[in-house]
Amino acid sequence: MQLCKIQQPLSRRSFVRMAGLAASLSSVGIFSESQFALAAQAAGASGQKPMSQLQMMKMMMASIPKDAVLINANENPLGPCEAARSAISSVASKGGRYDFAEMMMLMEVFGKQNNVAPEYVAVYGGSSEPLHYSVLTYSGPGHSFVAGNPTYEAGGRAAEIAKAKVIQTPLTSAYAHDVKALAAADPNAGVIYLCNPNNPTGTITSRKDILWLLDNKPKDTMLLVDEAYIHLSDAESVIDQTATRKDIIVLRTFSKIYGMAGIRCGLAVAHPDVLHKLENCGQNPMAITSCIAGRVSLEDTSLIPTRKAYIGEARTETIKFLTDNKYKVIPGSQSNCFMIDTGRNGRQVMAAMAKKKVIIGRTWSIWPNVVRISVGTKEDMAKFRTAFKEVMDAPVTASLEYPAGPTVGFAGSRLS
Amino acid sequence: MQLCKIQQPLSRRSFVRMAGLAASLSSVGIFSESQFALAAQAAGASGQKPMSQLQMMKMMMASIPKDAVLINANENPLGPCEAARSAISSVASKGGRYDFAEMMMLMEVFGKQNNVAPEYVAVYGGSSEPLHYSVLTYSGPGHSFVAGNPTYEAGGRAAEIAKAKVIQTPLTSAYAHDVKALAAADPNAGVIYLCNPNNPTGTITSRKDILWLLDNKPKDTMLLVDEAYIHLSDAESVIDQTATRKDIIVLRTFSKIYGMAGIRCGLAVAHPDVLHKLENCGQNPMAITSCIAGRVSLEDTSLIPTRKAYIGEARTETIKFLTDNKYKVIPGSQSNCFMIDTGRNGRQVMAAMAKKKVIIGRTWSIWPNVVRISVGTKEDMAKFRTAFKEVMDAPVTASLEYPAGPTVGFAGSRLS
Numbered sequence: 001m002q003l004c005k006i007q008q009p010l011s012r013r014s015f016v017r018m019a020g021l022a023a024s025l026s027s028v029g030i031f032s033e034s035q036f037a038l039a040a041q042a043a044g045a046s047g048q049k050p051m052s053q054l055q056m057m058k059m060m061m062a063s064i065p066k067d068a069v070l071i072n073a074n075e076n077p078l079g080p081c082e083a084a085r086s087a088i089s090s091v092a093s094k095g096g097r098y099d100f101a102e103m104m105m106l107m108e109v110f111g112k113q114n115n116v117a118p119e120y121v122a123v124y125g126g127s128s129e130p131l132h133y134s135v136l137t138y139s140g141p142g143h144s145f146v147a148g149n150p151t152y153e154a155g156g157r158a159a160e161i162a163k164a165k166v167i168q169t170p171l172t173s174a175y176a177h178d179v180k181a182l183a184a185a186d187p188n189a190g191v192i193y194l195c196n197p198n199n200p201t202g203t204i205t206s207r208k209d210i211l212w213l214l215d216n217k218p219k220d221t222m223l224l225v226d227e228a229y230i231h232l233s234d235a236e237s238v239i240d241q242t243a244t245r246k247d248i249i250v251l252r253t254f255s256k257i258y259g260m261a262g263i264r265c266g267l268a269v270a271h272p273d274v275l276h277k278l279e280n281c282g283q284n285p286m287a288i289t290s291c292i293a294g295r296v297s298l299e300d301t302s303l304i305p306t307r308k309a310y311i312g313e314a315r316t317e318t319i320k321f322l323t324d325n326k327y328k329v330i331p332g333s334q335s336n337c338f339m340i341d342t343g344r345n346g347r348q349v350m351a352a353m354a355k356k357k358v359i360i361g362r363t364w365s366i367w368p369n370v371v372r373i374s375v376g377t378k379e380d381m382a383k384f385r386t387a388f389k390e391v392m393d394a395p396v397t398a399s400l401e402y403p404a405g406p407t408v409g410f411a412g413s414r415l416s
Numbered sequence: 417m418q419l420c421k422i423q424q425p426l427s428r429r430s431f432v433r434m435a436g437l438a439a440s441l442s443s444v445g446i447f448s449e450s451q452f453a454l455a456a457q458a459a460g461a462s463g464q465k466p467m468s469q470l471q472m473m474k475m476m477m478a479s480i481p482k483d484a485v486l487i488n489a490n491e492n493p494l495g496p497c498e499a500a501r502s503a504i505s506s507v508a509s510k511g512g513r514y515d516f517a518e519m520m521m522l523m524e525v526f527g528k529q530n531n532v533a534p535e536y537v538a539v540y541g542g543s544s545e546p547l548h549y550s551v552l553t554y555s556g557p558g559h560s561f562v563a564g565n566p567t568y569e570a571g572g573r574a575a576e577i578a579k580a581k582v583i584q585t586p587l588t589s590a591y592a593h594d595v596k597a598l599a600a601a602d603p604n605a606g607v608i609y610l611c612n613p614n615n616p617t618g619t620i621t622s623r624k625d626i627l628w629l630l631d632n633k634p635k636d637t638m639l640l641v642d643e644a645y646i647h648l649s650d651a652e653s654v655i656d657q658t659a660t661r662k663d664i665i666v667l668r669t670f671s672k673i674y675g676m677a678g679i680r681c682g683l684a685v686a687h688p689d690v691l692h693k694l695e696n697c698g699q700n701p702m703a704i705t706s707c708i709a710g711r712v713s714l715e716d717t718s719l720i721p722t723r724k725a726y727i728g729e730a731r732t733e734t735i736k737f738l739t740d741n742k743y744k745v746i747p748g749s750q751s752n753c754f755m756i757d758t759g760r761n762g763r764q765v766m767a768a769m770a771k772k773k774v775i776i777g778r779t780w781s782i783w784p785n786v787v788r789i790s791v792g793t794k795e796d797m798a799k800f801r802t803a804f805k806e807v808m809d810a811p812v813t814a815s816l817e818y819p820a821g822p823t824v825g826f827a828g829s830r831l832s
Contacts, residue, residue, distance in 0.1 A: 034514030034701045054523060054535045057516045070513070079512030088705065089505035095709070096495030096675040097486070098450030100473045107470060119470045125541050125680070125700050132698050161696045259512040264541070264703040280577045282548050282698055284541050285450045287680040289504065289705045293511070 032128040033199070034261065036153055037073035040350070040362035068357040069383050071374040074199065074229075074337050076259035078307060078377075081300050084260065084293035091292045102291035109298050110252075110267060114239050122275045123286050123294075127228055127253040127266035132158045133281035134249050134268070135191055138222040139164035143190030148177040150364035152199040152226065155191070164190055170366070175203035175332050179213040187218050195226040197233045200364065200372040202315075202333025207236035214241060214248060222274075223248045231257040231304050232311055233334030239269050246271045249278075254290075256336060257307050258297045265290035311336050311375050318373070318381045325389065336375040337361065340388075344396045346371040352394070356387035448544040449615070450677065452569055453489035456766070456778035484773040485799050487790040490615065490645075490753050492675035494723060494793075497716050500676065500709035507708045518707035525714050526668075526683060530655050538691045539702050539710075543644055543669040543682035548574045549697035550665050550684070551607055554638040555580035559606025564593045566780035568615040568642065571607070580606055586782070591619040591748050595629040603634050611642040613649045616780065616788040618731075618749025623652035630657060630664060638690075639664045647673040647720050648727055649750030655685050662687045665694075670706075672752060673723050674713045681706035727752050727791050734789070734797045741805065752791040753777065756804075760812045762787040768810070772803035 135158035145159030149168035169181035255261035346363035361372030527534040551574035561575030565584035585597035671677035762779035777788030
């Protein structure tokens with residue numbers, strides 16, 4: 001099943017307005033999931049004036065009611081596990097010291113669980129930094145950045161900063177990354193970025209396909225595999241490949257299944273020589289709160305199965321409702337997000353949903369009618385279902401102009 | 417008074433060994449105070465083998481007894497204030513969400529207290545990142561990095577990565593930065609770095625001198641003023657200059673007087689256009705623990721006077737003891753560190769002190785006989801005084817070789 005082929009024509013006036021929004025948003029630093037979500041939220045209210053990040057934040061806060069359902073940033077509403085919360089509280093008093101011991105313990109526990117040597121693990125405050133640094137390091141003029149479409153936008157932003165050409169290859173008909181197209185995109189590719197499960201579609205690329213890509217991509221190209229969402233799915237990791245190759249970096253984060261987006265902890269796994277190169281871009285002592293919360297989360301053996309099941313049920317229930325009601329869902333998500341082809345301008349749907357206090361995710365310019373939905377609590381998703389049906393039952397607005405007042409919208413990822 | 421003119425000759429064997437250590441340490445990422453302190457600690461035990469950061473950390477942990485006095489990394493033994501500890505505990509449960517509201521509140525409270533608009537404030541996980549990013553952005557081939565000597569080494573490391581020439585100018589006879597020499601060092605300087613109070617000497621450069629430097633440096637040179645230690649001293653900030661100029665960046669951190677080195681929070685203050693340029697190097701959503709702890713620390717009006725007095729007393733007591741006992745202290749420190757000219761090889765003194773379970777700070781290669789002492793608690797400093805007198809009362813070891821067993825030492829900053 002291929003969806004999303006119909007694109008609504010844009011009036012000239014709205015096109016100009018959207019272009020203005022895209023330009024103003026591109027002038028602020030947007031490199032992480034939270035910032036993309038924020039930008040999508042703020043754009044509608046911005047007009048065409050350039051905005052500072054502070055203005056963008058203020059705009060978002062003004063436009064989101066305090067009791068809104070937030071299913072726009074692939075956050076985990078369950079938050080840190082109990083052990084992580086306790087650990088953060090108990091370690092706070094030790095905060096006067098730089099503490100390498102906690103970071104080492106995190107590296108070692110992660111290494112042991114994933115059968116990689118701890119020297120192959122670098123700890124960061126989330127995975128945004130190593131993603132950005134990897135692209136700055138390995139792509140540039142003459143060494144393009146290659147990625148699927150749609151996919152998570154941060155790598156493309158970094159590539160623009162690195163002055164690398166951005167090449168995007170459509171997903172397959174099963175919404176997997178098209179590894180043949182990625183491998184063939186550019187013989188001088190600097191970086192091939194592959195997010196598995198993919199953000200925003202939640203769809204899986206098989207380990208077999210990724211191993212094929214490793215063996216068939218240009219030799220000097222770095223494969224950057226973003227496994228931020230892997231524990232929410234049945235996808236198989238390729239982290240073991242780092243043991244024998246210097247052309248792969250695997251990213252992990254504690255922001256998703258571990259519910260620590262606001263605590264900031266993530267990992268890059270690669271050969272030590274590769275990790276060392278990334279250090280040139282920046283390297284920061286880690287917060288003890290992040291390290292200890294990450295480690296005790298890894299040690300909580302019930303966390304992954306329990307949360308995977310809960311989020312899976314919330315996703316499945318919601319998708320069943322949507323398909324029962326004949327809405328078109330992009331199939332195959334195993335993650336905490338999925339996409340709906342609304343058959344109308346996605347930004348309008350976002351705005352209409354926001355009026356009902358349900359903040360949904362953004363659109364990607366390759367699919368302007370398709371919105372991303374993050375999976376919240378079962379209660380969040382019940383509110384989403386009610387609001388979505390009401391919005392979709394209402395007639396399509398003739399104009400594509402933004403409604404008056406605080407609205408949402410984003411002219412699309414700059415990756416396209 | 418000019419100290420430190422006597423340098424001990426090195427035997428060839430020890431020179432080769434030290435060169436090996438310097439080379440092996442330069443192959444790992446060392447960009448922050450904690451990492452420089454760690455490297456100094458680990459170097460003695462490393463032999464000449466290249467080390468991964470993990471190996472370096474393991475070595476340090478093995479070489480430092482658990483009950484050692486740690487006065488080697490300019491940490492604040494008082495740790496986060498009570499309000500910050502409580503705030504960290506109470507906010508942990510909200511850690512599932514990216515939270516821009518806490519970051520905004522920090523920017524606004526800091527802005528209000530310092531009379532700068534919040535758009536001029538960027539929040540980072542400490543000041544290491546904006547220091548590194550500033551040097552990567554504004555120095556490079558043909559645009560040198562200019563700094564005093566001795567001074568904090570991180571900027572020089574970043575300059576090497578940026579392939580910028582590093583130019584160092586000696587301090588004045590009063591151990592202030594020599595602003596005339598800094599201004600004249602290179603008409604094409606990319607960055608002039610000025611740490612005030614200076615790390616490692618704790619000495620002050622007057623606001624008048626810094627304003628003179630701003631007006632007399634090459635027009636396109638960025639002045640990077642590191643005010644990490646300013647609240648421990650009577651030095652006057654130049655943060656107000658950011659309001660009217662695009663050629664100054666001021667760094668602040670919560671790692672020093674606020675006691676949050678392990679919590680990670682810092683700020684860059686500059687014109688929004690400048691802050692935006694730094695974003696290209698990397699930009700990470702902030703931890704809510706860092707933001708809330710930073711904000712409530714700012715709001716604790718008793719924190720600065722109480723801690724400044726306590727650390728000042730501990731410093732004054734210790735320096736009085738040292739001068740009473742005829743040891744040569746570099747005069748003028750108003751910070752949580754000061755330096756002693758030991759009249760013998762500083763690395764040997766470090767090693768001898770470590771044997772007495774007092775871990776002191778490193779040497780700078782311009783002054784190989786001079787060690788940096790961080791100011792710990794009054795109890796820490798009492799233990800330091802006893803151990804230091806014992807070490808100095810013992811005869812100078814004839815050879816410069818490291819003693820057997822876990823020792824300390826670092827062949828010096830690569831800035832020299």
